[in-house]
Amino acid sequence: MRVRRCAVLWMEPRELAQFDLNDLLAGGTGVVSRLQWFAHAPHLPAPIGIDADAVAVLGETSPTDWMDANVMRQRFGAACVRKLLQAGLLIGSTKPWASQREAEARLASLHWHGLASVWHMASRWQGVDSAQGMIDAGVNSAEGLREKHGAPPAAVLERGGNDGRIGLPASVPDELDALLDARTTCRNFDPQAPLPLAMLSRMLIRTFGARGRMQAADEYDVIKRTSPSGGALHPTECYLVVQRVDGLLPGLYHYHLGAHALEPLPQPAGFDQAAFALTAVSGQHWFAEAPVLCVLAPRFSRNFWKYRNHPKAYRVCILDVGHLSQTLQLCATHEGLGSFxxxxxxxxEIEHAFGLHGAIDGPLAVCGFGRRAQAMATYELDPNGRIWPLSKP
Ligand SMILES: Cc1cc2nc3c(=O)[nH]c(=O)nc-3n(C[C@H](O)[C@H](O)[C@H](O)COP(=O)(O)O)c2cc1C
Known part of the structure; x- marks a missing residue:
């Protein structure tokens, strides 16, 4: 057998803190910390804790030149080599190691930039309740943030003094200004009001629909959307959690942009949609009640087909999602809906529900829209009173 190291690997020396009763009884703080190496290899489902000897082995093994396994065993010890093979950090050339080898080959075939793939995979959440997390950390209010972190950097940046400033002509606000100014993140959805199907249809075709098509080359179709997209590749797919839309069964769907149609997706066994919606937005109940949630998930391989192993390609995918989100917000505002x-x-959890694979078509953001509630229970930033009437002093 021959052995090599997996191609993409980042070693993290993480400090782990844990409660230690003996330390507390001995007069310490009760919190003891230790350093632990973690190997991030994005073809694996999660980072793996390894010891310093294994770090040295990985540091001395080429990801391209295969080595004889016996030579490796003699040099680094059979047990260590076996453990790293089992973990998938070393790649073996024979049948017993086929699944690790194939997982690595699958990632390589996607043309991720190495560091971007590490970052992407390491920044995915599972089972996080960010709403509760902010309460626990005391940063769920402006006052709490100010107390914890001090004052933020100034909202307005000044370069140079007043003297050289060139005042710009005032413009007369028009309908576009009214639309732009009315967009306000909605954290108060009417928990009962359904969304008319026609409204959902307009939202989808305006934000995600193909507004034009052409063939750039043989078997190379290009679509036009209302948002820009790096390389005109439009890799971002829209997956929907439909909760309350007239004439549409609640469930999971994929938006087919070619046919302007919804594709119902199978639900996992024992699926609880309301619980899933809450989990999807990590416990933010103010968003979970929206009648429609849209998961924005780029098909990375479509962008990376052009921008192969490119250091900017992942950034472009994130920007694409941001553009689609803003288009969605403005379309929702135009419909008189709230959005986020x-x-x-x-x-x-989102990947599991929709049958996605994080490295292939990973969700980067969730948007939602629907009718606003009559009263503001969760804070919204509306200093000009465009959405909520300003209370009189
Ligand atoms: C990328 C992005 C992520 C956001 N994430 C959250 C979030 O997790 N929870 C939340 O309540 N608001 C979130 N927001 C909304 C912002 O808090 C909001 O845009 C900001 O407070 C300004 O308010 P406005 O959108 O009403 O102008 C997010 C906004 C953006 C652009």
Whole structure:
């Protein structure tokens, strides 16, 4: 057998803190910390804790030149080599190691930039309740944030003094200004009001629909959307959690942009949709009640087909999602609906529900829209009173 190291690997020396009763009894703080190496290899489902000897082995093993396994065993010890093979950090050339080898080959075939793939996989959440997390950390209010972190950097940046400033002509606000100014993140959805199907249809075709098509080359179709997209590749797919839409069964759907149609997706056994919606937006109940949630998930391989192993390609995918989100917000505002975007999402649970694979078509954000509630229970930033009447002093 021959052995090599997996191609993409980042070693993290993480400090782990744990409660220690003996330390407390001995007069310490009761919190003892230790350093632990974690190997991030994005073809694996999660980072793996390894010891310093294994770090040295990985540091001395080429990801491209195969080595004889016996030579490796003699040099680094059979037990260590076996453990790293089992973990998938070393790749073996024979049949017993086929699944690790194939997982690595699958990732390589996607043309991820190495560091971007590490970052992407390591920033996915599973089972996170960010709403509760902010309460626990005391940062769920402006006052709490100010107390914890001091004052933020100034909202307005000044370069140079007043003297050289060139005042710009005032413009007369028009309908576009009214639309732009009315967009306000909605955290208060009417928990009963359904969304008319026609409204959902307009939202989808305006934000995600193919507004034009052409063939750039043989078997190379290009579509046009209302948002820009790196390389005109439009890799971002829209997956929907439909909760309350007239004439549409609640469930999970994929938006087919070619046919402007919804594709119902199978639900996992024992699926609780309301619980899933809450988990998807990591416990943010103010978003979970929206009648429609849209998961924005780029098909990375479509972008990476052009931008192969490119250091900017992942950034472009994130920007694409941001553009689609803003288009969605403005379309919703135009319909008189409230809308939101959040990146505080549990990607792993979303992937499971929709049958996605994080490295292939990973969710980056969730948007939602629907009728607003009559009263504001959760804070919304509306200093000009465009959405909520300003209370008189
Ligand atoms: C990328 C992104 C992520 C956001 N994530 C959250 C979030 O997790 N929870 C939330 O309540 N608001 C979230 N927001 C909304 C912002 O808090 C909001 O845009 C900001 O407070 C300004 O208010 P406005 O959108 O009403 O102008 C997010 C906004 C953006 C652009």
């Amino acid at each position: 975007v959040t990146a505080a999402i549990n990607e792993v």
